[in-house]
Amino acid sequence: MSEKDSFVKFEKVDKSYDGEILVVKDLNLDVPKGEFLTMLGPSGSGKTTVLMMLAGFETPTSGEIYLDGNPISSIPPNKRGIGMVFQNYALFPHMTVKENLSFPLEVRKMEKSEIEEKVSNALSMVELQDFGNRMPLQLSGGQQQRVALARSLVFEPRLVLMDEPLGALDKNLREQMQYEIKHIHEKIGITVVYVTHDQSEALTMSNRIAVFNDGKIQQISSPDVLYEKPNSSFVAQFIGENNQLKGKVKSINGENCIITTESGDDIQALKINVNNNGDGSLVSLRPERVAINSSENFENNFDAKVKELIYLGDHIRSRVEVCGNDQFIVKIPNSYKGANLKEGATVKLSWKASDSRALDLN
Amino acid sequence: MNQTVSGPILTSDGIPLKVSLKKAERINKIRAFLLVLPLLAFILITFLIPIGDMLARSIDDRQINTVFPKTFEVYKKWDRQDLPSEEVYKTMFFELKDSEGYSVGKASTRMNYSKSGWKSLLKKSKRKFKKIEEGPYKEKMIATDKRWGDPEYWKALGQMVDPTTMGYYLNAVDLKYDSNKNVVQQKENRRIYNKTWIKTFKVSILVTFFCLLLGYPISYLLATLPMKYSNLLMICVLLPFWTSLLVRTVAWMVMLQQKGVFNNLMVMAGLIADENRWQLMYNQTAVIIVMTQILLPFMVLPLYSVMKTISPTYMRAALNLGASPIHAFYKIYMPNSIPGVSAGCLLVFIIAIGYYITPELVGGKDGQMVGNWIAYHLKTTLNWGLCAALGAILLAVMTVLYWAYNKIVGIENIKLG
Ligand SMILES: Nc1ncnc2c1ncn2[C@@H]1O[C@H](COP(=O)(O)OP(=O)(O)OP(=O)(O)O)[C@@H](O)[C@H]1O
Ligand SMILES: [Mg+2]
Numbered sequence: 007m008s009e010k011d012s013f014v015k016f017e018k019v020d021k022s023y024d025g026e027i028l029v030v031k032d033l034n035l036d037v038p039k040g041e042f043l044t045m046l047g048p049s050g051s052g053k054t055t056v057l058m059m060l061a062g063f064e065t066p067t068s069g070e071i072y073l074d075g076n077p078i079s080s081i082p083p084n085k086r087g088i089g090m091v092f093q094n095y096a097l098f099p100h101m102t103v104k105e106n107l108s109f110p111l112e113v114r115k116m117e118k119s120e121i122e123e124k125v126s127n128a129l130s131m132v133e134l135q136d137f138g139n140r141m142p143l144q145l146s147g148g149q150q151q152r153v154a155l156a157r158s159l160v161f162e163p164r165l166v167l168m169d170e171p172l173g174a175l176d177k178n179l180r181e182q183m184q185y186e187i188k189h190i191h192e193k194i195g196i197t198v199v200y201v202t203h204d205q206s207e208a209l210t211m212s213n214r215i216a217v218f219n220d221g222k223i224q225q226i227s228s229p230d231v232l233y234e235k236p237n238s239s240f241v242a243q244f245i246g247e248n249n250q251l252k253g254k255v256k257s258i259n260g261e262n263c264i265i266t267t268e269s270g271d272d273i274q275a276l277k278i279n280v281n282n283n284g285d286g287s288l289v290s291l292r293p294e295r296v297a298i299n300s301s302e303n304f305e306n307n308f309d310a311k312v313k314e315l316i317y318l319g320d321h322i323r324s325r326v327e328v329c330g331n332d333q334f335i336v337k338i339p340n341s342y343k344g345a346n347l348k349e350g351a352t353v354k355l356s357w358k359a360s361d362s363r364a365l366d367l368n
Numbered sequence: 369m370n371q372t373v374s375g376p377i378l379t380s381d382g383i384p385l386k387v388s389l390k391k392a393e394r395i396n397k398i399r400a401f402l403l404v405l406p407l408l409a410f411i412l413i414t415f416l417i418p419i420g421d422m423l424a425r426s427i428d429d430r431q432i433n434t435v436f437p438k439t440f441e442v443y444k445k446w447d448r449q450d451l452p453s454e455e456v457y458k459t460m461f462f463e464l465k466d467s468e469g470y471s472v473g474k475a476s477t478r479m480n481y482s483k484s485g486w487k488s489l490l491k492k493s494k495r496k497f498k499k500i501e502e503g504p505y506k507e508k509m510i511a512t513d514k515r516w517g518d519p520e521y522w523k524a525l526g527q528m529v530d531p532t533t534m535g536y537y538l539n540a541v542d543l544k545y546d547s548n549k550n551v552v553q554q555k556e557n558r559r560i561y562n563k564t565w566i567k568t569f570k571v572s573i574l575v576t577f578f579c580l581l582l583g584y585p586i587s588y589l590l591a592t593l594p595m596k597y598s599n600l601l602m603i604c605v606l607l608p609f610w611t612s613l614l615v616r617t618v619a620w621m622v623m624l625q626q627k628g629v630f631n632n633l634m635v636m637a638g639l640i641a642d643e644n645r646w647q648l649m650y651n652q653t654a655v656i657i658v659m660t661q662i663l664l665p666f667m668v669l670p671l672y673s674v675m676k677t678i679s680p681t682y683m684r685a686a687l688n689l690g691a692s693p694i695h696a697f698y699k700i701y702m703p704n705s706i707p708g709v710s711a712g713c714l715l716v717f718i719i720a721i722g723y724y725i726t727p728e729l730v731g732g733k734d735g736q737m738v739g740n741w742i743a744y745h746l747k748t749t750l751n752w753g754l755c756a757a758l759g760a761i762l763l764a765v766m767t768v769l770y771w772a773y774n775k776i777v778g779i780e781n782i783k784l785g
């Protein structure tokens with residue numbers, strides 16, 4: 007990514023609230039124009055803090071943030087022209103929906119007719135044309151959310167920040183809103199920095215995902231790469247379902263390595279995050295990449311004991327014991343083959359070396 | 369089939385559903401009533417009955433009628449020209465002569481409100497009448513005291529014929545009945561109440577205003593500061609509640625006297641000359657300063673509790689949308705704090721308007737409010753009718769205020785905690 011491309015740029019940003027703990031550590035981040043970037047991470051990992059620094063409500067303890075090439079630390083929040091959707095919407099309760107939407111435009115001293123036009127456009131964008139004269143409290147959660155979205159976009163900011171905007175909605179509404187936000191993003195080509203707890207939300211909406219933990223970005227990449235090629239055991243665990251086999255590095259051979267588990271089994275894996283023989287490692291493996299009683303030729307083949315079967319309709323989730331791990335999950339398609347499994351039976355599991363990733367032992 | 373559908377729905381034991389529902393609800397209602405009964409009785413005895421009594425007293429004028437019932441009977445026949453007939457004199461004579469001294473005392477106090485002189489006249493006459501054995505009473509009475517021959521005295525009694533009177537209310541706003549029962553202004557030198565009313569409103573409004581001026585920023589700070597600081601600050605705000613009102617007032621006296629702390633500091637700092645120290649005590653200024661301090665918590669608490677509910681993200685959102693901090697405060701924060709402002713102002717104003725102890729102690733002559741006149745008449749002149757009228761007017765003012773508040777802001781918007 008060239009220097010010109012980065013629209014938002016964090017450069018060596020540290021943040022501490024109390025002078026003792028750094029809640030954001032040495033953050034370097036580039037967001038190109040028009041990207042939908044999601045920050046994903048456990049509670050307290052510093053996501054909101056990053057947004058607040060960008061919006062101007064917190065100042066970085068050190069480092070600098072650039073917007074379109076210009077440092078913004080000295081610009082007050084009201085001059086930054088960044089839209090924001092707050093977690094609890096923050097709609098002004100004493101103003102109608104229309105007044106809420108006109109507020110940023112009136113502040114910018116626009117003509118009355120222009121304001122009216124923009125407000126009605128924004129309302130129709132979120133399909134709330136008939137709700138302009140309601141008070142926010144007379145709207146449902148999803149409607150409030152859409153008003154908040156419209157308000158953050160109505161003054162045509164170059165950048166919109168969204169802090170868990172869908173956190174308070176139920177599952178159906180959340181999915182619908184995810185689609186709508188994504189749709190609007192594509193339509194007007196705005197840059198979005200989005201914060202969420204919810205990994206499936208992150209996976210479906212984003213161009214790129216930055217996984218936060220402990221004030222640091224653990225990995226930043228597109229959803230598919232993040233899911234299929236996690237480069238630390240934290241990311242592997244945090245995104246999607248994941249089997250982990252604990253062991254030590256026996257040998258390293260270029261791209262590949264062999265990990266010996268405590269039960270004495272040798273696993274062929276990709277060398278991702280291990281460096282020396284004898285290092286501890288977690289081998290990470292997605293359940294859907296494990297074949298059961300397969301006749302194909304994979305590098306890793308082990309006998310496993312079926313501990314538990316959970317019927318889920320389209321597939322059967324089975325917990326098996328393999329390589330000393332009795333929490334190993336395999337997803338078996340509900341085909342003729344899988345339906346015959348019995349608890350207590352011994353089966354053959356196999357998977358490719360390229361699907362098992364030797365990661366750090368965190 | 370049809371019958372069961374159209375007829376009343378029955379419960380399983382055959383009683384119509386509505387009947388058994390009512391029965392169940394009645395038990396609930398009785399229980400609710402029993403739960404509030406003690407409080408209801410308490411309020412009735414300590415609040416409603418005294419207020420009723422006060423309102424009754426403010427118009428009650430039966431006293432004279434009970435002491436001189438026959439006199440008033442014959443009095444009614446008099447044409448209110450010249451002097452009354454011999455019959456009136458005669459009945460008055462006997463009723464006065466035979467009455468108890470105590471009740472004459474009370475009646476004469478009331479008669480004195482209508483025309484001063486009645487009290488001494490009755491007192492003197494009762495003594496002298498003992499020597500008079502037979503008529504004609506008119507001449508003999510006039511002989512004992514010239515005032516019996518003055519029609520003004522007799523006319524003044526006319527105000528008391530009715531068992532009720534508006535006299536006390538008129539008195540409370542510097543009006544009175546003349547001897548023909550026309551409403552006229554009090555004499556120039558006796559007009560004190562209107563001035564007091566105006567002063568009371570002025571002081572209450574100013575105190576409310578200053579409380580708001582001082583209380584708003586403090587409440588804002590309290591509501592926005594992190595918990596550990598705001599708790600400390602809250603204790604400071606509530607500290608005055610921990611000390612007795614008297615102690616605080618006396619402390620203010622020490623502070624504000626001419627030779628007091630404040631003036632000393634000002635002189636020491638060279639801001640004022642020693643010979644023209646500020647007169648801060650025993651006047652309206654003192655009343656306003658001290659009452660503001662005493663009533664401040666009543667402003668801060670409702671303000672704080674409302675401001676606490678205003679999410680800080682509103683301000684952030686407003687800034688984010690491009691409003692300057694001042695504009696955001698004015699357009700977003702202030703409107704949301706209005707319920708607290710109005711609740712605080714109403715509370716402070718209502719307490720201030722009937723305040724008594726502070727003006728009494730630090731007000732001097734110039735700082736007396738309506739409450740002080742009520743106390744004065746209650747304890748010194750024993751004119752309870754006037755007390756009741758003044759109190760009833762206060763009550764009416766508060767009710768009107770409350771009503772206006774309800775109309776404008778809506779009482780359901782009030783938030784006290
Ligand atoms: N105003 C503040 N003062 C002091 N510490 C704070 C403040 N705001 C956040 N923190 C601390 O900074 C850390 C990161 O907080 P932040 O709100 O950025 O987390 P987050 O990733 O947004 O979490 P969540 O997903 O729960 O919203 C937390 O440990 C939090 O306790
Ligand atoms: Mg957060």
